[in-house]
Amino acid sequence: MAALRLRLFGRPTVQRADASTVAVPASLQPLLGYLSLEPATHHHRELVVEALWPGQPAQVGSKRLNTAVWRARSLFDAGRDEVLQVSRGGTIALDRERISIDVVEAAAGLRGGYPSDDAVARSARIDAHDLLVGCYDEWVVRAREELASRVVSLLERLVEQTQDPATAIGWAELLVRRDPLREDVHRRLMRLYADAGRRADALHQYDVCAHVLWEDLGVEPLVETSLLAAAVRERVAPLAPEVVDPVVALQELRGALASCRSAIEQIERALTSLPRG
Structure with missing residues (x-):
């Protein structure tokens, strides 16, 4: 040396x-x-x-x-x-x-x-x-x-x-700090959080993504990013991370929409069953 x-x-x-x-x-x-x-x-x-x-x-x-x-x-x-x-x-x-x-x-x-x-x-x-x-x-x-x-x-x-989920999350967090305008990286980190059971962190990451995109570029998150956040929020299966075929993408979107509607219906039924005071 x-x-x-x-x-x-x-x-x-x-x-x-x-x-x-x-x-x-x-x-x-x-x-x-x-x-x-x-x-x-x-x-x-x-x-x-x-x-x-x-x-x-x-x-x-x-x-x-x-x-x-x-x-x-x-x-x-x-x-x-x-x-x-x-x-x-x-x-x-x-x-x-x-x-x-x-x-x-x-x-x-x-x-x-x-x-x-x-x-x-x-x-x-x-x-x-x-x-x-x-x-x-x-x-x-x-x-x-x-x-x-x-x-x-x-x-x-x-x-x-990286195979270890916690380590992968650490690298993704660092990546999004190095390149904060990469919406795909925000989505990747949201998925990693959600897979680790960290729903609050996943939803917070969506808010961070939306804020950065609006402040720096004047745009809102893409539909797939918003759908991913909605799926995490409603505890339903999100879209596959990589969908190339437009037909498959449409099927995935319809499935996600149906899941979200089902979740909304469950919430509404739960609300109506609550005692009114």
Whole structure:
């Protein structure tokens, strides 16, 4: 395991080999972030200059890069030249054998395999907004958007593949916080709540869904979402979660309507049988 560790989520820091921790100055965060986030491990200095100081004359950008590299190396203490390498061919690289980087580990977890993997679970909890907080360069914004999209995709997979109902609910709750305008995710969470006997939570989730859609988009929930809420409320079998064939969908809707009517009739009969006082 690498002795050095670079943290880019939250407050960027470097943990040195002697276990001491130093903050990464704001002026150096773009350079270390760029070298960590870009897929290539070795970067030509001209591309780095163009990404970090766009529009600057080449000579000015080159001087800024040289200064940033010199100052960044001081963060790593011993072995600084080996950690942040500059080749004669004009490439710059962080040697990932000598320094571990949280965002690189997160990317590996997002590609990872099974829901039970600890690395996958840690990556699923990432909030992309925590990456290089305070840096708004175009390439950073793109990196956050890409990271957020990959986290959502991983959460979708975890919700579908996780067998334990309570764990699946936890992933679905996190997914709906990461992507609150996804009505299908709200429905999925409602079903998970209902299946777990948490009817009140399922109905509350419908209210949350309706509020978010109206506040942000000015629309009401889809019919299938409202029918699902009605089925949960009346304790009748809801529609199947995925209905593709329009004929089947119509049959399902008719069945749900009949169930709701039956439930209403039962309630009315119960009301009429109550003693009048």
